[in-house]
Amino acid sequence: MANRLKGKCVLLTGGVANIGLAILDSFVAEGATVAVVDIDEKRGMEIQSRHPRSVKFFRADLSRESEIREVVNNAAGWLGGINTLCLNAGVQLSGNIEDFAMEAWDKVFAINVRANFVFIQESLPYLREATNSSVVLMSSLAGKRGGPGLSCYSASKAAIIGLTNSLAIELAKDGVRVNAVCPGWIDTPFNQPIIDFMGGKSKQDSVVQANIPLGRQATPNEVAPLFVYLASDESSYVTAQAINVCGGAYN
Known part of the structure; x- marks a missing residue:
């Protein structure tokens, strides 16, 4: 089906690599106009040049509240409004709790939680x-389930689920739906910190085989369609959900 997102004015964060890039490509293919916000200006401009009619890149440091507020209004000006907000940007830092620096904790929560709230x-x-x-x-x-070395990252992502549930209820009266996507093991460089913590790719592969019923990681292109669905009017009665894309690893 084409043009499922025709007329959608999307602000997408973290859309220049990994799952975010797959989301961007899927949104464009379905007819959306997308303002992409990221700190990687080189990649962002390359993506804009590939989709000059439907994509515009905006650089922002998501650890800075003032830059977030400015970029939202600049993006809305270019889009002619915002009817879809897709908050994908994030950072993963892994480590044992006794070795985990508070500076790292603050960085994870600044990008993964606080920035989303401000957006x-x-x-x-x-x-x-x-x-x-x-x-x-x-x-x-x-x-939802956490794991060794993931205490900070898991806490930040649990906060997103709590934010989703609360805002979905608060904003329902305004006709604004709020949902979250919960990927499991996805084959992207984003997961390298936890792979290193686990002891390398061979250890990760054994964990995947032992814990995922489908027996493999997903690709970013297997996650992006859920974002399309939740952004589209097809999901008009779906809100306050945190939906897994995990190969059966969690029920």
Whole structure:
């Protein structure tokens, strides 16, 4: 099906690599207009040049509240409003709790939680003004079950699930739906910190084989379609959900 997102004005964070790039490509293929926010200007401009009519890149450091608020309004100006907010940007840092620096904890929560809160807060006037508005946040299976070395990352992703549940209820009266996507093992460089903590790829492979009924990792292209669905009007009665994409690893 084509043009499932025709007329959607999307602000997408973290859309220049890994799952975010797969989301961007899927959104464009389905007819959306996308403002991509990321710190990697080189990749962002390359992506914009590939989709000059439907994509515009905006650089921002998501650890800086002022830059988030400015970029939301600049993106809304280019888009002509925002009816879809897709918050994919994140960072993963892994380590034993006794060795985990508070600076690292603060960095993870600044990007994974605080930045998303500010994006939603600043985007609300645009989302409320639009119809069939949707907010889709990137959480993780780690936010539901955790694991060794993932205490900080899991806590940040659990916070996203809590944020999703609360805002879905709070914003329902405004016609704004809020959902989260919870990927399990996805084959991207994003997971390298936890792979290193586990002892390398061979150890990761054995964990995947032992714990995932489908017996493999997913690709980013197997996650992106759920973002398309949640951004589309097909999911008009879906809100307050944290949906797993995990190969059966968690029920």
